[in-house]
Structures are given as structure tokens and as C-alpha cells.
Amino acid sequence: MNIGHRNHPTWWAFALHRISGVVLALFLPVHFQVLALALDGEAVLDGALKWSDQPLVKLAEAGLIFLLAAHLTGGIRLLALEFLPWRNWQKTLVAGSMGLSLGAGLLFLVNAF
Amino acid sequence: MHKEHPWNTFKEPFILNPMPKMLAVKIWRGGEDGRFQSYDVPRLENQTVLDVVTYVQRKLDPGLSYRFACRVGMCGSCAMTVNGTPRWTCRTHVSRVAEDGQLQIAPLRNLPVIKDLTVDMRDFFDKLAKAGGAFQATKTRTDDFAKIPPSDPRRHHADAGIECIGCAVCYAACDVVAWKPGYLGPAALNRAWTLVNDARDGMGDKRLSMVAGDDGCLACHSQQGCQEHCPMGLSPTAAIAGLKRAVSVAALKSKL
Numbered sequence: 354m355n356i357g358h359r360n361h362p363t364w365w366a367f368a369l370h371r372i373s374g375v376v377l378a379l380f381l382p383v384h385f386q387v388l389a390l391a392l393d394g395e396a397v398l399d400g401a402l403k404w405s406d407q408p409l410v411k412l413a414e415a416g417l418i419f420l421l422a423a424h425l426t427g428g429i430r431l432l433a434l435e436f437l438p439w440r441n442w443q444k445t446l447v448a449g450s451m452g453l454s455l456g457a458g459l460l461f462l463v464n465a466f
Numbered sequence: 467m468h469k470e471h472p473w474n475t476f477k478e479p480f481i482l483n484p485m486p487k488m489l490a491v492k493i494w495r496g497g498e499d500g501r502f503q504s505y506d507v508p509r510l511e512n513q514t515v516l517d518v519v520t521y522v523q524r525k526l527d528p529g530l531s532y533r534f535a536c537r538v539g540m541c542g543s544c545a546m547t548v549n550g551t552p553r554w555t556c557r558t559h560v561s562r563v564a565e566d567g568q569l570q571i572a573p574l575r576n577l578p579v580i581k582d583l584t585v586d587m588r589d590f591f592d593k594l595a596k597a598g599g600a601f602q603a604t605k606t607r608t609d610d611f612a613k614i615p616p617s618d619p620r621r622h623h624a625d626a627g628i629e630c631i632g633c634a635v636c637y638a639a640c641d642v643v644a645w646k647p648g649y650l651g652p653a654a655l656n657r658a659w660t661l662v663n664d665a666r667d668g669m670g671d672k673r674l675s676m677v678a679g680d681d682g683c684l685a686c687h688s689q690q691g692c693q694e695h696c697p698m699g700l701s702p703t704a705a706i707a708g709l710k711r712a713v714s715v716a717a718l719k720s721k722l
Contacts (some may be wrong), residue, residue, distance in 0.1 A: 357550025358575070358639045363690035434688055436711060439704040445691060 366447040370427040373420040380417060411465040419458030426450035467632055485509055486567035489560065491518055493530065493544075494572040498579050502570065509567065515548050515555040519571060519583065526627050532583035539697065542633030546583050547572040552638035573636040590634045590651070592683040597654035597682070598673035604666060612666045623663040627656045627705050629698050636692035636702050648681040652692035652702030659705035662712060671721045676722050683709035 390398045404410065425457075440446070443459050489509050492502040505522050516534055523530040534544040539557040540587045546555050548563050549570050560569065578587035603614070603619035614621050637643055643651050658677050677683050686706045692702040716722050 357547075358552060358691055358695065359641070359689075361691070362696045363688070364641075365692070367687055367689045431688055432704075435707055436714075437699075439707055440703075441701070441702070 357402070362447045364445045366427060366430070368424055370431075373424040373427070375418055377417075377424060408466070411462070415458045415462040416464065419454050420459040422454035422457035423450065428454050470665040485511065488567070489518065489564060490568050491522065491524060491572045492568075492584070494521070494579075495530070495582055496579075498583060500579070500582070502572075509560070512558045514561065515546070515553070515558045515560060515569065515571065516544050517558060518569060519546075519555065523542060530583070531581045536628050539655055543633035545635045545638070545697075547638065552695055554633055554635065554636040555698065561638055571592060574634055576638050576640065576643045577634065587634060589647075590637055590653070591632075593650045593708075594632075594677065595655040597650045598661065598669055598676040599654060599657040599659040601661060601664070601668040602667055604668035614665050618665070620663040620665060623705075623708060624660045626698055627660045627702070630656055630700060631698060633697065635695050639691040639695040641689055641691065642685055642687055646681070646685060649685050650677065650681055650683075650698065652686075655686075655709055656666055656692075656700065656702040657706040658683075659708050662709065669714055674709075675714045675722050678713045678717070682711060686710075 387398075388403050390401050405414070427450055430450050433440075434443065437455070470595045486509050489507045491507050493505060494500055495503045500614045503524050507518050507521050507526075516537065519532050520531070520534075523532065532546070534556060535541040537544075538555045539554055539641045542554070544555045545552060547553075548555065548558060549565070549568075551563075551575055553563070555571075563655070571583065573579045573583050574604070577587060577590060579587050599638070630653055631652060634653065636656075640649075640652055642649050655677060658673055661669065662673060667673075683706045686703070688703060688707070690703045696702065713722070
């Protein structure tokens, strides 16, 4: 596949927005499933929460936080692009949303350990 | 007799990347099911990609088909895919794109290939008409000039997009066109936006209806490949965003 015409920040921002959306949509049923464990009793839910304390799971959760932040900031960026007066610094907005998302992921990671 | 300075030990000027003597050029030959053919073209110091294609046709392979006219970036007819990226070839210097002396030249993407480097531009131009790209006059030549102050914001919007040369580089760079062949594309929507902002034009909300459909401005994913690659430095993304706002306002007022 030739990606020469796609190799620029705003295209990668588009790709990240799509991929994060799909991954978060796949994660959502798992999230609800874990919450639903509470209906089976305190011990079952606590078991699941204890399982999620493992370092690798925490790392994956940091990834999820990053994707969530990327999808959120990317969505705000698109809404601003479409509904606010045009700004020529679109790549700066992409960089800003990436910075915020990475920051959010790192903040979670720092607090997790 | 001239005496060499003892410290000067260089025999030749030091050049980090010496220019190769020949370019290895691959050019698309045939129609949609064609293939790349290799040519060796002498590398010149001041050489555009169009110069390379012209050399191949005049010296190596007279059967090669390609389009050009003005050679100075005004007519918009020489756009091709150069090393995977759509570009105007007449103003693309080889030194900017030929990494390691390699050039791959293909026809523009998203348009049917007629032969070699020529594509069928009919879809592209038909879509300009479908997007309401024709100016609809409200006055005649006997009327006075329209007086539009230079500070008028709508005039600024129109000015920003008016220099389009119709080269279809944006159309070839757009993934939405590739995924949704009916999509009007960046150039047509940019044209519509300049006319939406033209105080002399009389088409009004009808043009907004023309660009508000499934194939219109709302299909744009804001990937911004159009403005990334536009050789004139225009921003069709800005124009499409403007149309999206105008269409939204018109829809809220039930004018579509």
C-alpha cells in the first residue's frame, strides 16, 4: 500500500480517532461486564478488581486512558474545526490534543504504581 | 608559480551528497492494468519532474502519453503521482523528490487512467458543475460595478480559495473520493464556497442544497490531505468547513 499522500499529521490524527473509537467500543462491553459482576456479590467484583491490579493490566489501562483522551480531544478538535471560525494552525491543534492525551495516560500510569 | 598552501589538503571540493549522473525513473505505461517501465534519464542540476517526463518522451520512448501546457504552474494540466504523492510536475524540482536518484511517476489517483500518465478528468470537472460551480450573475454589463469593500469578511473567504487552477491534486490526495466515488471532492466544494461568499452571485440557498447531500461537504472527514498537497497553498478543508457551517445554519432555518 502506498501511503505517500497520507503521511501528514492531520491524516494520522484521523486514523488515531478511528482506531481509538473502535478499540473503545470493543472495550465498553468488557467494562459493563465487570460492573455487572457486582450483582453476583461483593467477593466476585473484588476478585475482578484485584486481578486488575496486576502491572500489565495497569499498563493496558493507561493505554485505554490515552485512547479515551485521544478520542475526546480529537472529537473536540473536529467540532471546533467544523463549527468555529477557521484556524490555519490545524497541526498545532493536533499536536495539542496528542500532548494532552499522552499527558493523561502518563498521569494515570504515575498514579497507578 | 602558484604555490599550494600547506594546510590545504583537499584535492576536490567536499560535497556531502554528490549529485548522481543518472536518474532511475519508473513510469506507468498502459491503462488501469498497465505496469511500470524503467528508464535512465541524465540528471541535470536544474531539472523538474516534467523535464524528466519530456526527456523520456522525446529521446527514449515517443509513445509515452502525458499532459502539460504552460510549464509554469498556471494551467493545472501536468499533475501526476510522483513517488507516491500527487504533485504539479512542472514546478516540482527533481532535487526535492528524488531520494537516491529514484523517481516513480504514475498517473493521478482517483481518476480513470486513459493511457500512461493521462487520466480522464471528466468526473472531476463534472463535479465542479454538480457543486454549483458556475457563477450566476445578478446584473448585466450595463449595470455599475459591484462595490465590495476590501474589509468585507465574505470577500476574504472568496479570495482565499479563488486561485484554484483545477489541477486535481487535491482530488487525488483525498481518501474520501477513493472510498466514496460520488463525493464531490475538495476542488468542487472549494469553488462552491468562493461563490457562496460572492456578493454578486445570485444562486443563494440553491447552491447550499447542491453541496448538502450525501456526496457533498458533510462527507468530508477533515483528513486535510487536500490542503496538505495543494500546490497553490489553498485550503479546501477551510472551504468545506465553511460550507458545513453554512449548510447547518440553512438547515436550522429550513432553507435547504
